Amino acid sequence: xxxxxxxxxxxxxxxxxxxxCIGGGSKEGTPTSSSTSSQAQxxxxxxxxxxxxxxxxxxxxxxxxxxxxxxxxxxxxIGNYVGKNVSVEGLLLGLSYDSANHVYVISIGENGAKVNxxxxxxxxxxxxxxxxxxxxxxxxxxxxxxxxxxxxxxxxVVEKKAPTISKIKDxxxxxxxxxxxxEGNIVSTKKIGSNLKLTVTDGTGEIAIFIPxxxxxxxxxxxxxxxxxxxxxxxxxxxxxYKGTLEVIPYVPxxxxxxxxxxxxxxxxxxxxxxxxxxxxxQTEVQWVTVSGLSSASGTVxxxxxxxxxxxxxxxxxxxxxxDTGKANLTAERELLPNPVKAGTGSVLHxxxxxxxxxxxxxxxxxxxxxPLLSTANVTTELLGKTVVVQGTVSDFKTLxxxxxxxxxxxxxxxTVFVPSSVASKxxxxxxxxxxxxxxxxxxxxxxEYKGTIEIIPYSVEGIEILT
Numbered sequence: 001x002x003x004x005x006x007x008x009x010x011x012x013x014x015x016x017x018x019x020x021c022i023g024g025g026s027k028e029g030t031p032t033s034s035s036t037s038s039q040a041q042x043x044x045x046x047x048x049x050x051x052x053x054x055x056x057x058x059x060x061x062x063x064x065x066x067x068x069x070x071x072x073x074x075x076x077x078i079g080n081y082v083g084k085n086v087s088v089e090g091l092l093l094g095l096s097y098d099s100a101n102h103v104y105v106i107s108i109g110e111n112g113a114k115v116n117x118x119x120x121x122x123x124x125x126x127x128x129x130x131x132x133x134x135x136x137x138x139x140x141x142x143x144x145x146x147x148x149x150x151x152x153x154x155x156x157v158v159e160k161k162a163p164t165i166s167k168i169k170d171x172x173x174x175x176x177x178x179x180x181x182x183e184g185n186i187v188s189t190k191k192i193g194s195n196l197k198l199t200v201t202d203g204t205g206e207i208a209i210f211i212p213x214x215x216x217x218x219x220x221x222x223x224x225x226x227x228x229x230x231x232x233x234x235x236x237x238x239x240x241x242y243k244g245t246l247e248v249i250p251y252v253p254x255x256x257x258x259x260x261x262x263x264x265x266x267x268x269x270x271x272x273x274x275x276x277x278x279x280x281x282x283q284t285e286v287q288w289v290t291v292s293g294l295s296s297a298s299g300t301v302x303x304x305x306x307x308x309x310x311x312x313x314x315x316x317x318x319x320x321x322x323x324d325t326g327k328a329n330l331t332a333e334r335e336l337l338p339n340p341v342k343a344g345t346g347s348v349l350h351x352x353x354x355x356x357x358x359x360x361x362x363x364x365x366x367x368x369x370x371x372p373l374l375s376t377a378n379v380t381t382e383l384l385g386k387t388v389v390v391q392g393t394v395s396d397f398k399t400l401x402x403x404x405x406x407x408x409x410x411x412x413x414x415x416t417v418f419v420p421s422s423v424a425s426k427x428x429x430x431x432x433x434x435x436x437x438x439x440x441x442x443x444x445x446x447x448x449e450y451k452g453t454i455e456i457i458p459y460s461v462e463g464i465e466i467l468t
Contacts, residue, residue: 070087072087073088074113075090075108075109075111075114076110076111076112076113078115078144079144083143084143085144086141088110088150090110090115091110091137092107092137092179093107093108094134094176094179095127095238097251103119103120105119106118108138108140116149117155118149118151119151119152121214121251123154123155125254126156127251128255129163129180129252132160133180133181135161136157136160138156139157140155140156141154163181164181168182168200168206169204169205171205171246177238177240179236181234182200183233183234184201184263185200185265186228186230187199188229189227194217195216196213197211198211198227202265203265208245210242210248211250212251218253219256223258224258225335226259226260227256229361230300230352230361231260231261231352232258232261234257236250236255236256237249237251261302261364262286262300262302286300286301287300288301289303290303290325290326291303291321291322291323291327294353298355299355299356300352300353301353303350304350305323306347306348306349307321307348308320309345309385309386311448313331316333316359317333317334318330318332319360320385321349330351330359331358331359331360332360332363334459337459337460338363338365339463340371340387340444340446340459340462341370341371342368342370343369343370344369344372345385345386345446347369348365348369350366370389371387372388373390374388374390375411375412375413376410376414377412377413378412379456383447384449386447388447389444390442391408393408393438393440394406394409395407395409395437402424402425403419404419404424405417405419406437416456417456420459423459431466435466440466441465441466442464
């Protein structure tokens with residue numbers, strides 16, 4: 001009997017001790033390897049250092065895991081890290097494109113060791129060739145593929161070394177991959193699919209410029225309009241060779257500067273005799289002409305003239321200009337025409353013209369003349385070719401293929417507005433979605449007549465504004 005009583009006391013004692021241990025395990029400050037709240041949150045352990053904090057009142061568990069940093073290693077030692085991420089720092093030596101794998105290859109070096117870094121084009125945005133040339137120090141982080149190759153995940157410029165402007169005559173096949181900058185006037189332009197190819201001269205020679213389609217689509221309209229024959233440019237890119245012809249390839253849009261006007265360049269002619277060498281330098285300047293002098297001029301010329309009228313002559317526009325010496329009609333691409341609301345007919349323009357074809361290469365506004373705001377009743381045939389602005393409510397809205405057509409109605413009457421597809425396709429989405437019957441608009445464009453009906457043609461997206 002006593003033995004049974006003693007055994008019962010022993011069991012009770014063990015239960016009490018066990019309960020005390022369990023209660024102590026939940027107290028704040030007592031180390032635990034894991035915890036579980038009433039919300040069934042679970043913290044798992046790993047080989048990396050982990051800190052777990054549990055708050056019983058709010059039943060919230062926070063886990064913080066430290067991640068080992070990417071080691072920075074010398075270029076000569078990356079062979080020891082194949083398959084791992086590292087950071088390397090070195091001097092930019094050159095750049096090329098691997099068309100088979102659709103990646104750029106950046107060559108960097110350090111203390112006699114070199115590595116080829118493969119990178120997608122979006123990573124090259126930090127390598128503006130006008131600012132970051134050969135000899136710049138860069139930091140690359142990525143995965144080591146072999147002792148000679150690193151796949152970049154991030155590129156950082158540590159120290160810039162801007163390239164100087166090279167003379168085209170000094171460029172050679174021995175410089176393939178080198179980043180250079182050239183400056184000159186465009187001799188010719190050619191579209192090749194989505195790509196653009198230019199020929200540029202600086203007076204010492206000519207070089208082909210190949211602009212990939214991926215870069216072309218990122219160029220601003222202002223830059224694109226400046227890539228015309230006779231106009232000046234600055235180009236930064238790497239030297240490549242295609243079918244025996246040297247090319248400079250700008251790999252980011254920042255590597256292209258369009259001046260919008262011709263540059264004054266020096267043409268150097270070298271004559272060598274048996275006893276001496278003579279170098280003659282001639283300063284070349286774009287000739288200034290008057291309107292009447294256009295007919296007898298040749299090549300690229302420039303002039304200031306007043307804008308008189310605008311017409312459409314497929315596929316370009318025809319602008320009539322005048323000065324004290326006479327009038328002339330010049331063809332111009334739509335993209336060159338200024339905002340019709342702020343600078344319409346009557347404005348004084350600076351024009352760069354190919355006198356042989358009478359084509360406008362570039363156009364800038366010297367003295368703007370805003371287009372007059374008129375009631376629709378006052379837009380008459382006397383204003384054909386003139387630019388005007390009207391305001392009113394949209395009515396009878398129609399889509400004609402890729403074109404748009406509607407009436408603008410005000411208190412005096414109405415006028416037909418025809419938006420050509422070249423403009424309609426470039427309207428901002430917020431304007432396009434709101435342009436419908438009942439909305440109040442402001443329209444700026446030139447006056448024309450179609451099958452006896454007077455129309456206003458907005459020739460740029462700036463000529464269409466939603467007022468309400």
